[in-house]
Amino acid sequence: MPEISNWWGGLLLPVLTGLLLYRIRKQAYGKAGLYSEPTQALLRALYGFVGALLFGVLISVLFTAGESDMAGNVMLSLFVFAFFVPIYRPECLLGFVLGMTYTFGAVLPMIIGTGLGLVGLVLHAYLRRGLLYAGAKLLPTNKPGVNG
Template identity: 45%
Template sequence: MGTAAGLSLKYRILFTLLVTALVWAHLIWDHFNGGVPTHYLLQSEDLPGISNWWGGLTLPLATFLLLFWIHRYLSTGNEQKANESRKKSFLRFIRALVFGIFISVLFTMGSPAPGYMMLLAILISFFVPLYRPEYLLGFILGMSYTFGANLPIMVGLILLLLFLFTYKIIRYGFLHLISNLRIK
């Protein structure tokens, strides 16, 4: 993949261009088929709305920045470790992509399951470092067709902080407490 351990610049650019082409194709299709939707915070038209047009800029930018973050994360090991890390990173991305797609599909069906799925993700983040950038990228891309790009980016960033806090702070405190109880 180019660099000794990370993702090559060529791969990051090509993937970003693919995402850019898909988001702009979707925006153009929306434009000529009823208009580009605006999504409102908390689904209330009394609150500020965010047009999907912004996604033509924010989704490619978020994609490139997250791929850079993944590249930096993968660039810390040797070549053999990097190949294994790339595979794991790709699987994390796919899991999050499928999770985002499921949330989107269930939401459009009117199911209450997406709320429970989010709570389950928070619980899982106690055991699994869901704050990694490949999870965020998959989640955003999986939900962007249904919700536009901006709401998944905002929700994803909030979840990333929550997952980071859960895994690094709450989990550490819990494990520290357990180890102190074992010593006594």
């Protein structure tokens, strides 16, 4: 059975990397083309990739060292982090998968990373935005010229 997952990982990793790099390039350069100047999005993508890569390596090292409880706690802390930082972006998934591939193969980190990305999307893009909107509506505002 391990040969099957190795073959799946051998096929999945290049395809996933190619698709995610295409998405990253499309976000960084937009529709202007290949020869335009990169925007701040490319630097943001680099930071996201390196952060997710280090996170994946940390999880792998903790799991390999026998600290699976600590690895689980670090994984749960990602949900708090996802409220403030968009972890659902393609560079984060790529870094996470590459950081964990040596220890877990490519298939399991891809499945876990996709699930974490979806939860991160809900937390960052919807729950956070809803709470910020509700907070803005509840706070009194002093608008000049409305009542005096």
